Amino acid sequence: MKIPSVEKFSRDLATETVESVRSASVAKVDARSNALKIAFDDLEGARTQAAQIKDYVLDNLPNLLPQLELKCRLNGIEVHWAKNASSARKTILEICKAAAPEGGSIVKAKSMATEEIHLNKHLIKNGYEVVETDLGEYVVQIDDDTPSHIVTPIIHKNRKQVAKSFEREGLGPYTEVPSELAMQARHHLREKFREAKIGISGVNFAVAESGRIVLVENEGNNRLSTTAPDVHIAVMGLEKVLPSETDLPLFLRLLAGSATGQQMTTYIHMISGPRRKDEMDGPKEVHLVILDNGRSKVLNGPYKEILRCIRCGACLNVCPVYRQASGHAYNNVYSGPLGAVLGPALEGVEKLPDLAKASTLCGSCEEVCPVKIPIPRMLLQLREEANRKGLVKEMIPWSMFSVGSTSGFRWRLGLKMLPLAPIAKHPAKSGWEEFKDLPTKEGRDFRKWWNGRS
């Protein structure tokens, strides 16, 4: 089956969905800037600092990863290395088989790394019941859907849709009250936490000097998944390591503000290993799976800086293309500007040649990125690479932005003409209207960026 391109997908999207994504994105952008203003006197300085620490990490992984491994082992955490997705799946299945040979429930906390390696399907095929426990991810799972945002997975759904799904699954009587829906999920998932022998999570940060795994969340399902079962498996992209514990406050505040507009995320779980002899609860085994899956290749190439990413989702919320198209259009686990770079960088531009076109190059993503990733520059490079390899044949409708942006004059013309352009007939034109104020509002002025770019 031919996979539809981002623009085709976007044209077919229900107005309702576009509206959910758009309004939620706008709200998140406002919350973000308020929270960060309160949290930092010098936000610019904090972002520079964070970017610099991440660059240091990316340059020193050959030292930091073995240091992390050693410190984790001293803490009683077993460390595994996986060079690709299939190796990671195999390792994780072996741990599961040793812990629960008869199958049974596995509770899962939200994790992009496990999505990336398509872990759930593999475990289910091998006889396990895998239960996503983050509220949004749970809805995605029972609907056999995929997340449309890396932080808020059901940004494309409204409460009626959630209510119908819960009623269908027998969680309780039909209700459209979000707090009642949340309580239905709480009761249903409690039983899963109690019975599961295995919990699987991602990793937000892992500290090399202390061998500590750091998990960040608001709901409490992540803590439950990593505390209640006997075995905890944490899956981590190898770029997630931080040198020192004292680096955490900076990153935790940047992440909370950028992701959800909070001063601090509700729970920061800093795991120093399995239950100790004097403790009453906690997992008996903790495993850390360090995943490469293309990252070491990216590190040595032109898209290296994308590995600074802390998965906050701010670039998605602010992106006019994401707002119009929703995360599903990207046809990749990672969507939005982040995904348009990370997807092709990890998997090869041959597999995802279209993604770099899904951008207006307005510069907003770089402007909000807490680790200052030069996403527009990398998108241009990806386009060049796709062109060079003859992978992109047509540059039509949606791509008026990508065509326009290869020349300053045509871009300016494009911006001017936008309100009159045929797009105005688009059924969901509300989303498009944002193109008009974007470059001056959140984003740096595109032409300035363009002129200073060489």
Place this chain on the structure above:
Amino acid sequence: MGDREAILTNLGKAGKKSRLPLPPAPMPALTYDALWEIFATKLEALGGRIGNLQDLEVILSRPHVLDVESATRLGRKSGGADVWAAEVGVTTVDLAIAETATLMLSTGPGRPRLASLTPTLHVALVPKERIVATMSEAFTQLTDRTTVLITGPSRTADIEGILVRGVHGPGDVLVIPV
């Protein structure tokens, strides 16, 4: 070649680049009272509450209170409800952080990991002088134990961006300076 060696070979040699030191984080010189005031304001904004010892008496008389050692240390009889059945979990925290209304809670003997998580009400006892101004200051006092930082009640905004408290963890957090 195993995966470990394959990955380390691909990564190649470490760069020599040194890192910027973190900027100095000045500690505001505030009295305990001032710090508690900041903490209380921030906590209430998040939907948490500040209480006193009378509140604790009332709570300890309720059924299904999980308290392993916190109240006992204050000379009060403590409950021992099953962690999954408990409606209230009482803990003594290591530190309170004023700037974000965050509690720092480490695990250890008499400090179960789930006590602050499974009940619907988490009562956190904080010795009055165990409050610091900033997150950075708190991190200098981190122990080597598994530790959780708790900022307000459990929450989600997954459904239409509407804030709901208490989705998986406690929807009610009561902090009592003691």
